[in-house]
Amino acid sequence: MRIGLDFDNTIANYDQAFPEVARILGYETKTLNKRDLKLDLLNQPDGDTAWQKVQGLVYGKYIDLASLYPGVFEFVLRALSGDNQVFIVSHKTQLGHFDESRTPLRQAATNWLINQKLVGDSDLNIKLQNVFYAETRDEKIRKIAELKLDVFIDDLEEVLTDKSFPKETRKVLFGSGTITDTEISTMHSWREVGDELFGEIDSSVILAGAKHVCPDLNCTSVQRVEGRGNSKIFRVETSDGSIALKVYPDLAVDNRLRRNAEWQALNFLQQNKMRVPKPVQTDSELNWSLIEWIDGAPADPRNQAHLDQAASFIKNLHQASRAITSGNEFGLATEACLNPSFIENQINNRLAALESVEDSALREFIDNDLSPTLLRTIESSRRLMVDNYDAILDKKYWTLSPSDFGLHNAIASPQGDLVFFDFEYFGWDDPVKLTADVCLHPGMSLDENAQQRWISEAKKLFADDSNFGLRLNALYPLYAIRWALIMLNEYRSDKIKNRLNAQSRMQSDIRGAQLKQLEKAKSMLKNADRTVL
Incomplete structure (x- = not known):
């Protein structure tokens, strides 16, 4: 397949660059992206000239402020690891408007592509001779036709609707726009484009990617491992043994920096001699990581020794947290809850995301069961916490948390030692949330006795926090409601993509998965009426 890519705003993302260059030029703006800046400048005196000045400098002198769109590097890897050729055809003049530095725009773009390692000499690079620039749109379209591009x-x-655009070339509109033209496919991310053109990421792509991330690896085979969460996991066999390759969710769909959080966490936990997989190598552009493969059996929530090891892990993690002199080393955990209003907001956001879902069984559960329980629970929680309800928890009581901790994310070695994994959400949080999540997480399935043992251990561990028990009693029901809503993610179009990314077998019965999760959510909601202390 011969694949053509535009450059500006397709490969190169200027969202951060435009406001930054405007400020460099002395324009007062509080905007954070290109679109809003354009509207802001055009509403100012001589705004059209100001906009052209910014454009000329962004595409030339300050092009290094641009970034690759998430997933474009992965797309090129997927294309070039197969029987495809990739070309870049860009409408770009020689010089920018009002650019006193007279920076050659085409050379600046080419240098940027080389610096981003997208263009080069390797088998997984776009070749320099396949990069073309055109003075006008008509010239660009003629080049697309001349290259006989398939897409x-x-x-x-x-560009795509121009009457002279070659009819034999498939048209893909990239970005957030929509179009009614049935001859044009609209796609919102590079992974979506890749899935459409190449199908699922296969072993040849993984082998090529593993070699790119870690050139010294001698990879021999790849096996997909069916996941429970949102990332794709592959077992890569090498001459030195097995490693895990993790393909994180599409950043264009879910912009949480999971790879960054996990990589930082694994290094920190390894340094503190905690039982986690060793980080091998990571790649920010691919959004992939290579991690030590751990052989063993799933941990068992019914095994007291396993529960004890989980408690010991959290104890050691809390001690390591206390040894950090600056909280800036880590950010907040994903969906951290440092006061009850955080939990309320998360619950309300999750409810809002389900409002547009047309499903009678779901609506009946939310309207008749969950929403009334939520109102009752908030009232009760406020009454219990009184003045502390709206206060942010003092930093001295924060702890580092995996934010998805439990035996569902642990493997037992043949000797019975647990290794804990999955730290995509790692960061600072209230230990009450960590405690409640372990009890409530559906992957744990702790019985009531095991939950009480866990809570007892947590009370001892966080004994210096005099309000720990009060917060746990007051907020446990809210966390139960939050978990009930998390279980309904299969109903959300923005979440189901990640689920399908990790669990290919779900493709065949999404409706069955939804109904199963609805029943689980109903069971989870019963925990909102529990008193834990």
Whole structure:
């Protein structure tokens, strides 16, 4: 397949660059992206000239402020690891408007592509001779026709709808726009484009990617491992043994920096001699990581020795937390809850995301069961916590948390030692949330006795926090409601993509998965009426 890519706003993302260059030029703006800046400048005196000045400098002198769109590097890897050729065809003049530095725009773009390691000499690079620039749109379209491209991907509708655009070339509109033209496919992320053109990421792509991430690896085979969460996991066999390759969710769909959080966490936990997989190598552009493969059996929530090891892990993690002199080393855990309003907001956001779902069984559960329970629970929690309800928890009581901790994310070695994994959500949080999540997490399935043992251990561990028990009693029901809503993610279009990414077998019965999760949510909601202390 011969694949053509546009450059500006398709490969190169200027969202952060435009406001930054505007400020460099002395324009007062509080905007955070290109679109809002354009509107802001055009509403100012001589705004059109100001906008052109910014454009000329962004595409030339300050092009290094641009970034690759998430997933474009992975897309090129997927294309070039197969029987495909990739070309770049860009409408780009020689010089920018009002650019006193007279920076050659085409050379600046080429240098940027080389610096981003997208263009180069390796088998997984776009070749320099396959990069073309055109003075006008007409010239660009003629080049697309001349190259006999099978598909062309552009962010501009007017290019794809031009009457002279070659009919034999498939048209893909990239970005957030929509179009009614049935001859044009609209796709919102590079992974989506890759899935459409190449199908699922296969072993040849993984082998090529593993070699790219860690050139010294001698990879021999790859096996997909069916996951429970949102990332794709592959077992890669090498001459030195097995390693795990993790393909994180599409950043264009879910912008949480899971790879960064996990990589930082694994290094920190290894340094503190905690039982986690060793980090091998990571790649920010691919959004992939290579991690030590751990052989063993799943941990068992019914095994007291396993529960004891989990408690010991949290104890050691809390001690390591206390040894950190600056909290800036880590950010907040994903969906951290440092006061009850955080939990309320998360619950309300999850409810809002389900409002547009047309499903009678779901609506009946939310309207008749969950929403009334939520109102009652908030009232009760406020009454219990009184003045502390709206106060942010003092930092001295924060702890580092995996934020998805439990025996569902642990493997037992043949000797019975547990290794804990999955730290995509790692960061600072209230230990009450950590405690409640372990009890409530559906992957744990702790019986009431095991939950009480866990809570007892947590009370001892966090004994210096005099309000720990009060917060746990007051907030446990809210966490139960939050978990009930998490279980309904299969109903959300924005979440189901990640689920399908990790669990390919779900493709065949999404409706069955939804109904199963609805029943689990109903059971989870019963915990909102429990008193834990």
